[in-house]
Amino acid sequence: MDRTSAPRTRRAPAGAAVLRDDVTAAIRGAVFAELAAVGYARMSIEGIARRAGVGKAAVYRRWRSKLPLVLDVVSAVASAGLPTPDTGSLYGDVRMLLEITSRALRHPMASQIVPDLLAEAARSPEIADALREALRESQDGIARAVVASAIGRGELTEGTDVAIAVDLLAGPVYWRLAVFRSPIGRAELDRLAAATVAALGAAHDA
Structure with missing residues (x-):
């Protein structure tokens, strides 16, 4: 078989985190639910992760803390x-x-x-x-x-x-x-x- 004609599968670099869109969407939805339920002051990354059904690491891979998370999510909705x-x-x-x-x-x-x-x-x-x-x-x-x-x-x-x-x-x-x-x-x-x-x-x- 000609190796040059075989299809190539592009792999993610070793150690790179692949951010799944469905997880990101679940986190965004959880942010709004948490804001409505407990408010910004009492909202926590733990609560968001629990409501989204993911680990805290999944949230922290996308946002470093709850402030940039809320700013990103709310701004995206408002800008729409x-x-x-x-x-x-x-x-x-x-x-x-x-x-x-x-x-x-x-x-x-x-x-x-x-x-x-x-x-x-x-x-x-x-x-x-x-x-x-x-x-x-x-x-x-x-x-x-x-x-x-x-x-x-x-x-x-x-x-x-x-x-x-x-x-x-x-x-x-x-x-x-x-x-x-x-x-x-x-x-x-x-x-x-x-x-x-x-x-x-x-x-x-x-």
Whole structure:
């Protein structure tokens, strides 16, 4: 047999750890479950490993401690962001974003994790910077797309403040659901969407 024609199997270098994707996914899922169950302060690598069904070494091969682990996992999810709506009208886009945001914040796990991480951010500049960067980047991209589409349709004028748009799109729903923990119905979301559209137009005039 011609040895030169035989298929070759590439081997990992001796001593190199092969990080299995399914194990990484299990650890990421365990991080969110632990954050929701016990919060960041009480969360431990041991608890994450136990919930993921892996040894502590599997976690430490990927992250050196719980802080970079949480920053990595949370930033990845936040950066994925919300879908950018394209309903054909500014009101429709705003209404869809408010609906999606409210559903996300009503999720049992999110309702526990978000307030806890924001509280930790007040004590940890690293957590604060990671959350700010990931959330702002995601929300800015959506707001810019929504504003640009509205300008193209003549619903908003050039120079509409994107930063104001981010605050108007995210702030009221977060305040209601995450701070007051009070339900917000469809009729209220309709009124909030109409008020947000009016406020975006008024913000540029002001």
